Amino acid sequence: MRTDIDTLWVFALASKCRAFTQENIAWSLLIMALASLAIALLHWAHPGGPAWGKHKLKKGCPTGARPIPGPRGLPLIGSMNLMASLAHHRIAAAAETCKAKRLMAFSLGDTRVIVTCNPDVAKEILNSTVFADRPVKESAYRLMFNRAIGFAPYGVYWRTLRRMAATHLFCPKQIKDTEAQRRIIAYEMVNMFKDYDRSFTVRGLLKLASLNNMMCSVFGREYRLDSPNNEVEELRGLVDEGYDLLGTLNWTDHLPWLADFDPQKIGFRCSSLVPKVNLFVSRIIGEHRVSRGGETGDFVDVLLSLQGPEKLLDDDMIAVLWEMIFRGTDTVAVLIEWILARMVLHRDVQSKVQDELDKVVGRSRAVAESDITALRYLNAAVKEVLRLHPPGPLLSWARLAITDTTIDGYHVPAGTTAMINMWAIARDPELWADPLEFIPERFMAKEGEVEFSVLGSDLRLAPFGSGRRSCPGKNLGLMTATFWVASLLHEFEWLPSGDTAVDLSEVLGLSCEMANPLTVKVRPRRVK
Numbered sequence: 001m002r003t004d005i006d007t008l009w010v011f012a013l014a015s016k017c018r019a020f021t022q023e024n025i026a027w028s029l030l031i032m033a034l035a036s037l038a039i040a041l042l043h044w045a046h047p048g049g050p051a052w053g054k055h056k057l058k059k060g061c062p063t064g065a066r067p068i069p070g071p072r073g074l075p076l077i078g079s080m081n082l083m084a085s086l087a088h089h090r091i092a093a094a095a096e097t098c099k100a101k102r103l104m105a106f107s108l109g110d111t112r113v114i115v116t117c118n119p120d121v122a123k124e125i126l127n128s129t130v131f132a133d134r135p136v137k138e139s140a141y142r143l144m145f146n147r148a149i150g151f152a153p154y155g156v157y158w159r160t161l162r163r164m165a166a167t168h169l170f171c172p173k174q175i176k177d178t179e180a181q182r183r184i185i186a187y188e189m190v191n192m193f194k195d196y197d198r199s200f201t202v203r204g205l206l207k208l209a210s211l212n213n214m215m216c217s218v219f220g221r222e223y224r225l226d227s228p229n230n231e232v233e234e235l236r237g238l239v240d241e242g243y244d245l246l247g248t249l250n251w252t253d254h255l256p257w258l259a260d261f262d263p264q265k266i267g268f269r270c271s272s273l274v275p276k277v278n279l280f281v282s283r284i285i286g287e288h289r290v291s292r293g294g295e296t297g298d299f300v301d302v303l304l305s306l307q308g309p310e311k312l313l314d315d316d317m318i319a320v321l322w323e324m325i326f327r328g329t330d331t332v333a334v335l336i337e338w339i340l341a342r343m344v345l346h347r348d349v350q351s352k353v354q355d356e357l358d359k360v361v362g363r364s365r366a367v368a369e370s371d372i373t374a375l376r377y378l379n380a381a382v383k384e385v386l387r388l389h390p391p392g393p394l395l396s397w398a399r400l401a402i403t404d405t406t407i408d409g410y411h412v413p414a415g416t417t418a419m420i421n422m423w424a425i426a427r428d429p430e431l432w433a434d435p436l437e438f439i440p441e442r443f444m445a446k447e448g449e450v451e452f453s454v455l456g457s458d459l460r461l462a463p464f465g466s467g468r469r470s471c472p473g474k475n476l477g478l479m480t481a482t483f484w485v486a487s488l489l490h491e492f493e494w495l496p497s498g499d500t501a502v503d504l505s506e507v508l509g510l511s512c513e514m515a516n517p518l519t520v521k522v523r524p525r526r527v528k
């Protein structure tokens with residue numbers, strides 16, 4: 001408002017001054033417009049586009065620094081189009097065209113981005129302390145994720161949260177202690193699928209099962225899959241809305257001059273979601289406060305029991321709990337749907353998994369989590385699905401350079417966003433034989449060989465990321481998905497639906513899921 005008034009004064013004074021004739025003002029405006037255009041073109045002419053050009057003009061570059069190759073995109077907005085739909089495909093194609101698979105630069109409006117489709121460079125980025133931060137994302141901040149692990153700035157607070165979650169939610173003992181709840185949910189899923197005598201879609205039930213599982217670990221709430229519940233329905237709605245908001249490319253993150261207009265209504269939607277989340281989670285925290293007798297059962301109890309410097313404010317606690325529910329729900333369900341789709345498509349692989357289940361478990365009892373290590377072929381099939389369909393093809397959340405650094409011999413300035421195209425790496429013909437074929441056998445270690453780990457040590461396939469900010473829920477997520485798939489394949493033969501073929505098209509939001517939900521029929525194979 002103040003600037004508007006100041007501008008009016010300038011124009012009022014100018015109109016009194018002879019030099020400011022209408023003609024002169026028009027000329028000045030034209031010259032200013034041409035100068036802005038020239039600057040925009042100068043920025044845009046730099047490899048990687050306007051954000052890189054702008055930085056070079058403002059801050060310069062160390063002498064002898066080569067520019068990182070990459071598309072220029074359009075003046076001002078750069079390569080926003082790369083992030084439109086299926087960004088992992090578009091970025092891989094651009095890297096191929098620019099011969100910049102190792103490292104490519106591009107601009108998203110004012111944001112400088114680097115991306116790699118190479119495992120060595122990915123390792124350099126993910127394992128460097130310089131890239132231990134996350135880029136600012138309006139929706140993440142508005143949805144409180146900057147107070148939770150995922151978007152907390154790298155530092156003492158983030159480290160405290162990671163340590164706490166590692167000790168009380170993700171450590172092997174805690175995962176073992178929550179086995180019973182996953183077994184009960186597997187049992188409920190089996191019973192529900194058994195009742196379907198026609199073809200059906202699996203997605204809804206898988207998401208509900210994952211949500212119930214997280215509700216139990218985090219909030220200590222136990223719900224039945226077969227009886228609808230208002231609380232679960234409400235949370236499902238909140239998670240879906242949050243997922244949509246975080247998964248949408250927000251133009252104002254990259255074009256700050258758009259922020260006041262909120263053209264995609266993301267700010268508005270976040271503002272109406274946050275009070276609902278606050279109310280929901282505070283209610284559960286309140287109930288725990290009343291019923292606590294000093295014992296630590298679920299994750300809310302753990303957070304409430306923290307004392308001294310670790311003690312969290314209520315708002316921080318809400319953020320941490322909401323993030324766990326949020327992150328733990330869809331990733332697991334999305335992965336299971338892809339695995340089942342591949343099993344329906346590749347019936348020979350499905351039969352091999354079932355033969356192995358019959359050998360290791362037999363048909364007289366249900367699968368237990370303790371069987372999973374011995375199910376080597378099933379584990380190989382899960383890895384092969386993670387290779388072809390990583391739930392986060394760009395590793396979901398990018399990284400941010402805290403200081404200037406050098407990556408693959410190129411100078412990368414502080415404040416640059418880094419992405420890893422895990423999808424492209426996992427399909428690279430130079431790294432994988434017949435990369436588009438579904439061959440679980442490639443992950444079967446031969447005598448004397450070490451099993452391939454997908455947990456972040458080998459960047460040819462690291463669907464949970466790597467380094468300091470890798471996924472803390474990877475063991476829990478992988479165990480849950482593998483165990484539930486083992487149970488579902490042990491109990492049923494999975495068949496195509498008849499009228500709807502399995503369609504492997506993808507849609508990318510925060511996770512990459514099947515564009516057309518999997519529709520199947522099942523035939524029970526374990527007679528009790």
Ligand code: HEM
Pocket residue numbers: 126149150151162323324325327328329331332335391392395396397398463464465466467468469470471472473474476477478481
């Ligand atoms: C199939 C299941 C899952 C997949 C594929 C997955 C994938 C990922 C990926 C790619 C990242 C980013 C890693 C990086 O920047 O290097 C991440 C981060 C994260 N994940 Fe997972 N995730 C899964 C399950 C879970 C579960 C079950 C939880 C919790 C209950 C969880 C909680 C988190 C959190 C809190 C972060 C942020 C870590 C940080 O910034 O320090 N994830 N996940």
